[in-house]
Amino acid sequence: MKPVALHERIRAEIEGAILSGALPPGARIPSEAELMTRYQCARMTVNKALSTLAAAGLLDRRRRAGSFVARPRTESQALTIPDLPVEVAARGQVYGWSLLSQRHQGAAPPLDWAGHFVAGERVLALRGLHLADGQPLAWEERLISLGAVPDIDDVDFAASPPGSWLLHHIPWTAAQSRIGAANAPREVARALGAASGAACLTLERRTWRGDDSITLVRQYFLAGRYELTAHFGPA
Amino acid sequence: MKPVALHERIRAEIEGAILSGALPPGARIPSEAELMTRYQCARMTVNKALSTLAAAGLLDRRRRAGSFVARPRTESQALTIPDLPVEVAARGQVYGWSLLSQRHQGAAPPLDWAGHFVAGERVLALRGLHLADGQPLAWEERLISLGAVPDIDDVDFAASPPGSWLLHHIPWTAAQSRIGAANAPREVARALGAASGAACLTLERRTWRGDDSITLVRQYFLAGRYELTAHFGPA
DNA sequence: CAGTGGTCTAGACCACGAA
Protein backbone atom coordinates (compact mmCIF):
# COMPACT_ATOMS: atom_id res chain seq x y z
CA MET A 1 0.00 0.00 0.00
CA LYS A 2 2.02 2.93 -1.16
CA PRO A 3 0.55 6.29 -0.24
CA VAL A 4 -0.82 7.97 -3.34
CA ALA A 5 -0.56 11.70 -3.83
CA LEU A 6 -3.86 13.43 -3.28
CA HIS A 7 -3.85 15.13 -6.68
CA GLU A 8 -3.26 11.71 -8.19
CA ARG A 9 -6.18 10.23 -6.31
CA ILE A 10 -8.47 13.05 -7.43
CA ARG A 11 -7.32 12.62 -11.00
CA ALA A 12 -7.83 8.86 -10.90
CA GLU A 13 -11.34 9.13 -9.47
CA ILE A 14 -12.50 11.60 -12.09
CA GLU A 15 -10.76 9.74 -14.89
CA GLY A 16 -12.42 6.53 -13.79
CA ALA A 17 -15.83 8.18 -13.78
CA ILE A 18 -15.24 9.43 -17.31
CA LEU A 19 -13.92 6.19 -18.75
CA SER A 20 -16.66 4.12 -17.12
CA GLY A 21 -19.30 6.35 -18.62
CA ALA A 22 -20.61 7.58 -15.28
CA LEU A 23 -19.63 11.05 -16.46
CA PRO A 24 -20.74 11.21 -20.10
CA PRO A 25 -19.25 13.62 -22.64
CA GLY A 26 -20.43 17.13 -21.94
CA ALA A 27 -21.02 16.50 -18.24
CA ARG A 28 -19.93 19.23 -15.90
CA ILE A 29 -17.14 18.59 -13.40
CA PRO A 30 -17.42 20.33 -10.01
CA SER A 31 -15.52 23.60 -9.90
CA GLU A 32 -12.13 23.79 -8.28
CA ALA A 33 -13.71 25.50 -5.27
CA GLU A 34 -16.21 22.66 -4.84
CA LEU A 35 -13.49 20.04 -5.10
CA MET A 36 -11.39 21.94 -2.55
CA THR A 37 -14.23 21.52 -0.08
CA ARG A 38 -14.89 17.91 -0.98
CA TYR A 39 -11.28 16.82 -0.64
CA GLN A 40 -10.35 19.33 2.05
CA CYS A 41 -7.29 20.54 0.23
CA ALA A 42 -5.80 23.63 -1.38
CA ARG A 43 -6.86 24.84 -4.79
CA MET A 44 -3.46 24.10 -6.36
CA THR A 45 -4.00 20.45 -5.57
CA VAL A 46 -7.28 20.07 -7.40
CA ASN A 47 -5.92 22.36 -10.09
CA LYS A 48 -3.08 19.95 -10.73
CA ALA A 49 -5.48 17.04 -11.03
CA LEU A 50 -7.79 18.86 -13.44
CA SER A 51 -4.96 20.38 -15.47
CA THR A 52 -3.46 16.95 -15.99
CA LEU A 53 -6.79 15.60 -17.22
CA ALA A 54 -7.20 18.59 -19.53
CA ALA A 55 -3.69 18.07 -20.93
CA ALA A 56 -4.61 14.45 -21.59
CA GLY A 57 -7.63 15.63 -23.53
CA LEU A 58 -10.24 14.19 -21.20
CA LEU A 59 -11.52 17.56 -20.03
CA ASP A 60 -12.39 20.89 -21.61
CA ARG A 61 -11.89 23.76 -19.22
CA ARG A 62 -13.38 27.17 -19.86
CA ARG A 63 -13.16 30.25 -17.70
CA ARG A 64 -16.37 31.23 -16.06
CA ALA A 65 -18.14 28.21 -17.55
CA GLY A 66 -16.38 25.39 -15.74
CA SER A 67 -14.81 22.04 -16.60
CA PHE A 68 -16.57 19.53 -18.82
CA VAL A 69 -15.94 16.02 -20.03
CA ALA A 70 -14.49 16.39 -23.51
CA ARG A 71 -16.44 15.15 -26.49
CA PRO A 72 -14.77 12.18 -28.18
CA ARG A 73 -12.03 13.88 -30.14
CA THR A 74 -12.68 13.32 -33.80
CA GLU A 75 -9.26 14.48 -34.82
CA SER A 76 -7.36 12.41 -32.36
CA GLN A 77 -9.44 9.32 -32.93
CA ALA A 78 -9.33 9.70 -36.67
CA LEU A 79 -5.60 9.19 -36.49
CA THR A 80 -6.07 5.84 -34.83
CA ILE A 81 -9.38 4.51 -36.12
CA PRO A 82 -10.19 5.77 -39.59
CA ASP A 83 -13.77 6.62 -40.43
CA LEU A 84 -13.99 5.55 -44.05
CA PRO A 85 -17.01 7.62 -45.09
CA VAL A 86 -15.26 10.74 -43.83
CA GLU A 87 -11.97 9.87 -45.47
CA VAL A 88 -13.52 9.04 -48.79
CA ALA A 89 -15.47 12.28 -48.74
CA ALA A 90 -12.29 14.17 -47.90
CA ARG A 91 -10.79 12.84 -51.12
CA GLY A 92 -13.66 14.29 -53.02
CA GLN A 93 -15.28 10.97 -53.78
CA VAL A 94 -18.76 9.70 -53.11
CA TYR A 95 -18.85 7.12 -50.35
CA GLY A 96 -21.02 4.04 -50.60
CA TRP A 97 -21.69 1.03 -48.42
CA SER A 98 -23.15 -2.35 -49.25
CA LEU A 99 -24.14 -4.77 -46.52
CA LEU A 100 -23.44 -8.32 -47.66
CA SER A 101 -24.57 -10.33 -44.66
CA GLN A 102 -25.68 -9.91 -41.08
CA ARG A 103 -26.51 -12.48 -38.44
CA HIS A 104 -26.26 -13.30 -34.76
CA GLN A 105 -23.97 -16.02 -33.62
CA GLY A 106 -22.07 -17.27 -30.63
CA ALA A 107 -18.40 -16.45 -30.68
CA ALA A 108 -16.82 -19.51 -32.23
CA PRO A 109 -14.33 -20.39 -34.94
CA PRO A 110 -13.74 -19.56 -37.64
CA LEU A 111 -14.97 -16.01 -37.11
CA ASP A 112 -13.70 -15.43 -33.61
CA TRP A 113 -10.12 -14.91 -34.60
CA ALA A 114 -7.71 -15.58 -31.79
CA GLY A 115 -10.28 -15.59 -29.03
CA HIS A 116 -11.04 -11.90 -28.91
CA PHE A 117 -14.42 -12.64 -27.43
CA VAL A 118 -15.29 -14.80 -24.46
CA ALA A 119 -16.35 -18.34 -25.28
CA GLY A 120 -20.09 -18.44 -25.88
CA GLU A 121 -20.44 -14.65 -25.95
CA ARG A 122 -23.12 -13.67 -28.42
CA VAL A 123 -22.02 -11.37 -31.18
CA LEU A 124 -23.35 -9.72 -34.30
CA ALA A 125 -21.45 -10.82 -37.39
CA LEU A 126 -21.38 -8.54 -40.44
CA ARG A 127 -19.82 -8.48 -43.85
CA GLY A 128 -19.91 -5.53 -46.16
CA LEU A 129 -18.27 -3.55 -48.89
CA HIS A 130 -17.01 0.04 -48.82
CA LEU A 131 -17.30 1.91 -52.11
CA ALA A 132 -15.70 5.08 -53.40
CA ASP A 133 -17.34 6.68 -56.42
CA GLY A 134 -19.17 3.41 -56.91
CA GLN A 135 -15.97 1.41 -57.16
CA PRO A 136 -15.15 -1.23 -54.53
CA LEU A 137 -12.62 0.09 -52.03
CA ALA A 138 -12.56 -2.36 -49.17
CA TRP A 139 -14.21 -5.53 -47.97
CA GLU A 140 -14.77 -5.99 -44.27
CA GLU A 141 -15.79 -8.69 -41.86
CA ARG A 142 -16.76 -7.63 -38.36
CA LEU A 143 -17.91 -9.02 -35.05
CA ILE A 144 -19.63 -6.78 -32.51
CA SER A 145 -20.27 -7.79 -28.93
CA LEU A 146 -23.98 -7.76 -28.10
CA GLY A 147 -23.15 -7.44 -24.43
CA ALA A 148 -20.98 -4.37 -24.79
CA VAL A 149 -23.25 -2.74 -27.36
CA PRO A 150 -26.82 -3.65 -26.38
CA ASP A 151 -28.48 -1.12 -28.70
CA ILE A 152 -26.84 -2.61 -31.72
CA ASP A 153 -29.98 -4.40 -32.93
CA ASP A 154 -31.78 -1.08 -33.39
CA VAL A 155 -29.29 0.12 -35.97
CA ASP A 156 -29.78 -0.31 -39.70
CA PHE A 157 -26.45 -1.39 -41.06
CA ALA A 158 -27.82 -1.62 -44.57
CA ALA A 159 -27.77 2.16 -44.62
CA SER A 160 -24.46 2.96 -42.98
CA PRO A 161 -21.36 1.00 -42.12
CA PRO A 162 -21.01 -0.39 -38.60
CA GLY A 163 -17.57 1.12 -38.07
CA SER A 164 -18.83 4.67 -38.34
CA TRP A 165 -21.78 4.01 -36.08
CA LEU A 166 -19.58 2.48 -33.42
CA LEU A 167 -17.00 5.25 -33.69
CA HIS A 168 -19.61 7.88 -33.07
CA HIS A 169 -21.71 6.13 -30.45
CA ILE A 170 -19.50 3.86 -28.37
CA PRO A 171 -16.58 5.27 -26.37
CA TRP A 172 -13.53 3.08 -26.54
CA THR A 173 -10.51 3.05 -24.32
CA ALA A 174 -8.05 0.82 -26.15
CA ALA A 175 -7.44 -0.38 -29.67
CA GLN A 176 -4.97 -2.67 -31.34
CA SER A 177 -4.28 -2.83 -35.04
CA ARG A 178 -2.35 -5.25 -37.18
CA ILE A 179 -1.49 -4.09 -40.66
CA GLY A 180 -0.19 -6.33 -43.39
CA ALA A 181 -0.59 -7.36 -46.98
CA ALA A 182 -2.15 -10.43 -48.52
CA ASN A 183 -3.52 -11.86 -51.69
CA ALA A 184 -7.30 -11.55 -51.58
CA PRO A 185 -9.13 -14.81 -50.85
CA ARG A 186 -11.57 -15.91 -53.53
CA GLU A 187 -14.68 -14.56 -51.81
CA VAL A 188 -13.07 -11.23 -51.05
CA ALA A 189 -11.67 -10.83 -54.55
CA ARG A 190 -15.08 -11.53 -56.07
CA ALA A 191 -16.75 -8.92 -53.85
CA LEU A 192 -14.07 -6.40 -54.71
CA GLY A 193 -14.42 -7.10 -58.40
CA ALA A 194 -10.77 -8.07 -58.66
CA ALA A 195 -8.92 -11.11 -59.82
CA SER A 196 -8.52 -13.83 -57.23
CA GLY A 197 -5.20 -13.27 -55.52
CA ALA A 198 -5.12 -9.53 -56.05
CA ALA A 199 -2.78 -7.72 -53.67
CA CYS A 200 -4.54 -6.13 -50.72
CA LEU A 201 -3.67 -4.06 -47.71
CA THR A 202 -5.07 -5.90 -44.71
CA LEU A 203 -6.08 -4.36 -41.43
CA GLU A 204 -7.26 -6.21 -38.36
CA ARG A 205 -8.36 -4.13 -35.43
CA ARG A 206 -9.68 -4.94 -31.98
CA THR A 207 -11.21 -2.35 -29.70
CA TRP A 208 -12.05 -2.44 -26.03
CA ARG A 209 -13.94 -0.39 -23.51
CA GLY A 210 -12.25 -1.08 -20.24
CA ASP A 211 -11.96 -4.84 -20.06
CA ASP A 212 -14.84 -5.52 -22.44
CA SER A 213 -14.29 -6.34 -26.08
CA ILE A 214 -16.36 -4.13 -28.34
CA THR A 215 -15.57 -5.18 -31.86
CA LEU A 216 -13.17 -7.08 -34.04
CA VAL A 217 -12.81 -6.20 -37.70
CA ARG A 218 -10.76 -7.42 -40.62
CA GLN A 219 -10.56 -5.28 -43.73
CA TYR A 220 -9.09 -5.84 -47.18
CA PHE A 221 -8.22 -2.74 -49.19
CA LEU A 222 -7.44 -3.12 -52.85
CA ALA A 223 -3.79 -2.25 -53.42
CA GLY A 224 -3.35 1.33 -54.55
CA ARG A 225 -6.84 2.49 -53.64
CA TYR A 226 -6.16 3.28 -50.01
CA GLU A 227 -3.22 4.14 -47.81
CA LEU A 228 -2.83 4.55 -44.10
CA THR A 229 -0.83 7.53 -42.98
CA ALA A 230 0.73 8.33 -39.65
CA HIS A 231 2.39 11.48 -38.41
CA PHE A 232 4.61 11.89 -35.39
CA GLY A 233 5.97 15.05 -33.95
CA PRO A 234 4.87 18.68 -33.74
CA ALA A 235 2.43 20.31 -36.12
CA MET B 1 2.02 39.33 -29.31
CA LYS B 2 0.07 37.60 -26.62
CA PRO B 3 1.76 37.46 -23.24
CA VAL B 4 3.02 33.97 -22.60
CA ALA B 5 2.89 32.41 -19.15
CA LEU B 6 6.30 32.25 -17.53
CA HIS B 7 6.16 28.50 -16.93
CA GLU B 8 5.33 28.11 -20.59
CA ARG B 9 8.30 30.23 -21.62
CA ILE B 10 10.63 28.20 -19.42
CA ARG B 11 9.25 24.99 -20.83
CA ALA B 12 9.60 26.20 -24.41
CA GLU B 13 13.21 27.32 -23.92
CA ILE B 14 14.30 24.03 -22.42
CA GLU B 15 12.33 22.02 -24.95
CA GLY B 16 13.92 23.96 -27.75
CA ALA B 17 17.39 23.32 -26.37
CA ILE B 18 16.65 19.61 -26.22
CA LEU B 19 15.10 19.31 -29.67
CA SER B 20 17.85 21.36 -31.30
CA GLY B 21 20.48 19.13 -29.79
CA ALA B 22 22.05 21.87 -27.67
CA LEU B 23 21.14 19.73 -24.68
CA PRO B 24 22.03 16.18 -25.69
CA PRO B 25 20.49 13.09 -24.07
CA GLY B 26 21.86 12.63 -20.58
CA ALA B 27 22.66 16.30 -20.10
CA ARG B 28 21.83 17.72 -16.72
CA ILE B 29 19.18 20.42 -16.41
CA PRO B 30 19.72 23.11 -13.78
CA SER B 31 17.98 22.32 -10.51
CA GLU B 32 14.70 23.97 -9.64
CA ALA B 33 16.54 26.23 -7.21
CA GLU B 34 18.92 27.39 -9.95
CA LEU B 35 16.09 28.05 -12.35
CA MET B 36 14.24 30.02 -9.67
CA THR B 37 17.21 32.33 -9.49
CA ARG B 38 17.67 32.54 -13.24
CA TYR B 39 14.04 33.37 -13.95
CA GLN B 40 13.39 35.21 -10.69
CA CYS B 41 10.26 33.26 -9.91
CA ALA B 42 8.82 30.86 -7.35
CA ARG B 43 9.71 27.20 -7.30
CA MET B 44 6.19 26.10 -8.27
CA THR B 45 6.60 27.93 -11.55
CA VAL B 46 9.75 26.15 -12.65
CA ASN B 47 8.33 22.96 -11.19
CA LYS B 48 5.35 23.21 -13.50
CA ALA B 49 7.60 23.69 -16.51
CA LEU B 50 9.84 20.75 -15.64
CA SER B 51 6.96 18.50 -14.63
CA THR B 52 5.28 19.09 -17.97
CA LEU B 53 8.46 18.17 -19.83
CA ALA B 54 8.86 15.07 -17.70
CA ALA B 55 5.26 14.07 -18.42
CA ALA B 56 5.98 14.49 -22.10
CA GLY B 57 8.92 12.16 -21.77
CA LEU B 58 11.61 14.68 -22.57
CA LEU B 59 13.10 14.70 -19.08
CA ASP B 60 14.01 12.15 -16.46
CA ARG B 61 13.77 13.56 -12.96
CA ARG B 62 15.35 11.83 -9.98
CA ARG B 63 15.41 12.95 -6.40
CA ARG B 64 18.77 14.02 -5.15
CA ALA B 65 20.30 13.49 -8.59
CA GLY B 66 18.54 16.17 -10.62
CA SER B 67 16.78 16.44 -13.97
CA PHE B 68 18.29 15.02 -17.13
CA VAL B 69 17.44 14.98 -20.81
CA ALA B 70 15.80 11.62 -21.41
CA ARG B 71 17.55 9.11 -23.63
CA PRO B 72 15.59 8.48 -26.82
CA ARG B 73 13.17 5.90 -25.59
CA THR B 74 13.49 2.75 -27.58
CA GLU B 75 10.04 1.64 -26.62
CA SER B 76 8.29 4.76 -27.67
CA GLN B 77 10.22 5.16 -30.87
CA ALA B 78 9.91 1.51 -31.75
CA LEU B 79 6.18 2.09 -32.03
CA THR B 80 6.69 4.73 -34.65
CA ILE B 81 9.89 3.79 -36.47
CA PRO B 82 10.56 0.07 -36.41
CA ASP B 83 14.15 -1.11 -36.06
CA LEU B 84 14.10 -4.23 -38.20
CA PRO B 85 17.17 -5.97 -36.72
CA VAL B 86 15.63 -5.68 -33.27
CA GLU B 87 12.21 -6.82 -34.41
CA VAL B 88 13.54 -9.79 -36.30
CA ALA B 89 15.64 -10.82 -33.32
CA ALA B 90 12.60 -10.46 -31.07
CA ARG B 91 10.84 -13.04 -33.22
CA GLY B 92 13.68 -15.45 -32.58
CA GLN B 93 15.07 -15.19 -36.09
CA VAL B 94 18.54 -14.30 -37.30
CA TYR B 95 18.67 -10.89 -38.92
CA GLY B 96 20.68 -10.29 -42.05
CA TRP B 97 21.35 -7.29 -44.28
CA SER B 98 22.60 -7.11 -47.83
CA LEU B 99 23.64 -3.81 -49.37
CA LEU B 100 22.72 -3.78 -53.04
CA SER B 101 23.93 -0.35 -54.10
CA GLN B 102 25.25 2.89 -52.67
CA ARG B 103 26.11 6.15 -54.38
CA HIS B 104 26.03 9.90 -54.01
CA GLN B 105 23.69 11.92 -56.11
CA GLY B 106 21.90 15.22 -56.27
CA ALA B 107 18.28 15.05 -55.28
CA ALA B 108 16.46 14.59 -58.54
CA PRO B 109 13.82 12.38 -60.10
CA PRO B 110 13.14 9.56 -60.07
CA LEU B 111 14.52 8.97 -56.59
CA ASP B 112 13.43 12.18 -54.90
CA TRP B 113 9.84 11.17 -54.53
CA ALA B 114 7.57 14.14 -54.17
CA GLY B 115 10.29 16.66 -53.47
CA HIS B 116 11.22 15.61 -49.99
CA PHE B 117 14.65 17.10 -50.44
CA VAL B 118 15.57 20.55 -51.64
CA ALA B 119 16.45 20.83 -55.31
CA GLY B 120 20.13 20.17 -55.80
CA GLU B 121 20.67 18.92 -52.25
CA ARG B 122 23.24 16.16 -52.23
CA VAL B 123 22.09 12.87 -50.82
CA LEU B 124 23.34 9.35 -50.30
CA ALA B 125 21.21 6.82 -52.16
CA LEU B 126 21.07 3.24 -50.94
CA ARG B 127 19.32 0.04 -51.82
CA GLY B 128 19.40 -3.08 -49.75
CA LEU B 129 17.69 -6.20 -48.57
CA HIS B 130 16.61 -7.20 -45.07
CA LEU B 131 16.79 -10.91 -44.31
CA ALA B 132 15.26 -13.05 -41.58
CA ASP B 133 16.81 -16.47 -41.09
CA GLY B 134 18.46 -16.01 -44.45
CA GLN B 135 15.15 -15.48 -46.24
CA PRO B 136 14.36 -12.14 -47.90
CA LEU B 137 12.05 -10.09 -45.72
CA ALA B 138 12.04 -6.60 -47.17
CA TRP B 139 13.61 -4.55 -49.93
CA GLU B 140 14.35 -0.94 -49.27
CA GLU B 141 15.38 2.15 -51.16
CA ARG B 142 16.61 5.11 -49.14
CA LEU B 143 17.88 8.64 -49.52
CA ILE B 144 19.85 10.30 -46.71
CA SER B 145 20.65 14.00 -46.63
CA LEU B 146 24.40 14.62 -46.59
CA GLY B 147 23.80 18.04 -45.09
CA ALA B 148 21.73 16.83 -42.16
CA VAL B 149 23.93 13.81 -41.53
CA PRO B 150 27.51 14.87 -42.31
CA ASP B 151 29.14 11.82 -40.72
CA ILE B 152 27.29 9.47 -42.99
CA ASP B 153 30.27 8.74 -45.22
CA ASP B 154 32.17 7.22 -42.31
CA VAL B 155 29.59 4.50 -41.81
CA ASP B 156 29.86 1.07 -43.40
CA PHE B 157 26.41 0.23 -44.65
CA ALA B 158 27.56 -3.07 -46.02
CA ALA B 159 27.69 -4.29 -42.43
CA SER B 160 24.52 -2.86 -40.95
CA PRO B 161 21.38 -1.31 -42.38
CA PRO B 162 21.16 2.48 -42.59
CA GLY B 163 17.83 2.67 -40.80
CA SER B 164 19.23 1.26 -37.58
CA TRP B 165 22.27 3.50 -37.70
CA LEU B 166 20.15 6.59 -38.21
CA LEU B 167 17.69 5.58 -35.52
CA HIS B 168 20.46 5.25 -32.96
CA HIS B 169 22.60 8.20 -33.95
CA ILE B 170 20.41 10.95 -35.34
CA PRO B 171 17.68 12.52 -33.21
CA TRP B 172 14.53 13.17 -35.16
CA THR B 173 11.65 15.42 -34.34
CA ALA B 174 8.99 14.46 -36.85
CA ALA B 175 8.13 11.52 -39.02
CA GLN B 176 5.46 10.74 -41.57
CA SER B 177 4.55 7.30 -42.82
CA ARG B 178 2.40 6.07 -45.66
CA ILE B 179 1.39 2.45 -45.55
CA GLY B 180 -0.14 0.62 -48.45
CA ALA B 181 -0.01 -2.51 -50.53
CA ALA B 182 1.31 -3.09 -54.02
CA ASN B 183 2.44 -5.72 -56.42
CA ALA B 184 6.21 -5.88 -56.33
CA PRO B 185 7.93 -4.27 -59.33
CA ARG B 186 10.16 -6.56 -61.32
CA GLU B 187 13.43 -5.48 -59.72
CA VAL B 188 12.02 -5.71 -56.21
CA ALA B 189 10.44 -9.10 -56.81
CA ARG B 190 13.70 -10.46 -58.14
CA ALA B 191 15.63 -9.24 -55.11
CA LEU B 192 13.02 -10.71 -52.79
CA GLY B 193 13.13 -14.01 -54.60
CA ALA B 194 9.42 -13.81 -55.36
CA ALA B 195 7.38 -13.92 -58.50
CA SER B 196 7.00 -10.62 -60.28
CA GLY B 197 3.80 -9.02 -59.04
CA ALA B 198 3.89 -10.66 -55.61
CA ALA B 199 1.78 -8.85 -53.04
CA CYS B 200 3.78 -6.60 -50.74
CA LEU B 201 3.16 -4.32 -47.80
CA THR B 202 4.66 -0.98 -48.74
CA LEU B 203 5.93 1.61 -46.32
CA GLU B 204 7.19 5.06 -47.23
CA ARG B 205 8.56 7.16 -44.42
CA ARG B 206 10.04 10.63 -44.22
CA THR B 207 11.81 11.93 -41.14
CA TRP B 208 12.85 15.42 -40.15
CA ARG B 209 14.96 17.10 -37.55
CA GLY B 210 13.44 20.49 -37.12
CA ASP B 211 12.98 21.82 -40.64
CA ASP B 212 15.69 19.66 -42.16
CA SER B 213 14.90 16.48 -44.02
CA ILE B 214 16.94 13.57 -42.72
CA THR B 215 15.90 10.58 -44.75
CA LEU B 216 13.30 9.17 -47.07
CA VAL B 217 12.78 5.45 -47.34
CA ARG B 218 10.51 3.12 -49.28
CA GLN B 219 10.22 -0.48 -48.19
CA TYR B 220 8.51 -3.52 -49.68
CA PHE B 221 7.68 -6.34 -47.28
CA LEU B 222 6.67 -9.69 -48.71
CA ALA B 223 3.04 -10.33 -47.81
CA GLY B 224 2.68 -12.48 -44.73
CA ARG B 225 6.26 -12.11 -43.55
CA TYR B 226 5.83 -8.88 -41.66
CA GLU B 227 3.06 -6.94 -40.01
CA LEU B 228 2.88 -3.52 -38.46
CA THR B 229 1.09 -3.27 -35.17
CA ALA B 230 -0.23 -0.30 -33.30
CA HIS B 231 -1.68 -0.02 -29.83
CA PHE B 232 -3.71 2.81 -28.41
CA GLY B 233 -4.85 3.29 -24.87
CA PRO B 234 -3.58 2.34 -21.42
CA ALA B 235 -1.17 -0.53 -20.81
C1' DC C 1 24.03 13.27 5.46
C1' DA C 2 22.27 16.77 2.54
C1' DG C 3 20.56 18.16 -1.93
C1' DT C 4 16.95 17.16 -4.89
C1' DG C 5 12.40 16.66 -6.50
C1' DG C 6 7.30 15.63 -4.82
C1' DT C 7 3.79 17.49 -2.73
C1' DC C 8 0.96 20.71 -0.42
C1' DT C 9 -0.74 25.23 1.64
C1' DA C 10 -3.14 29.66 1.97
C1' DG C 11 -3.20 33.11 0.11
C1' DA C 12 -3.13 36.62 -4.33
C1' DC C 13 -4.15 39.08 -8.84
C1' DC C 14 -5.72 38.69 -13.34
C1' DA C 15 -8.20 37.43 -17.89
C1' DC C 16 -11.87 35.65 -19.76
C1' DG C 17 -16.53 35.15 -21.05
C1' DA C 18 -21.29 33.49 -19.90
C1' DA C 19 -25.10 35.40 -17.64
Added chain:
DNA sequence: TCGTGGTCTAGACCACTGG
Protein backbone atom coordinates in the same frame (compact mmCIF):
# COMPACT_ATOMS: atom_id res chain seq x y z
C1' DT D 1 -20.92 41.77 -13.50
C1' DC D 2 -18.60 38.16 -11.22
C1' DG D 3 -17.68 33.18 -11.00
C1' DT D 4 -14.38 30.58 -13.15
C1' DG D 5 -9.96 28.91 -14.38
C1' DG D 6 -4.81 30.58 -15.23
C1' DT D 7 -1.08 31.85 -13.06
C1' DC D 8 2.04 32.98 -9.48
C1' DT D 9 4.08 33.52 -4.66
C1' DA D 10 6.72 32.37 -0.50
C1' DG D 11 6.85 29.55 2.23
C1' DA D 12 6.62 24.30 4.28
C1' DC D 13 7.43 19.19 5.22
C1' DC D 14 8.66 14.93 3.38
C1' DA D 15 10.76 10.90 0.62
C1' DC D 16 14.21 9.48 -1.72
C1' DT D 17 18.83 8.55 -2.93
C1' DG D 18 23.54 9.76 -4.39
C1' DG D 19 27.83 11.02 -2.43
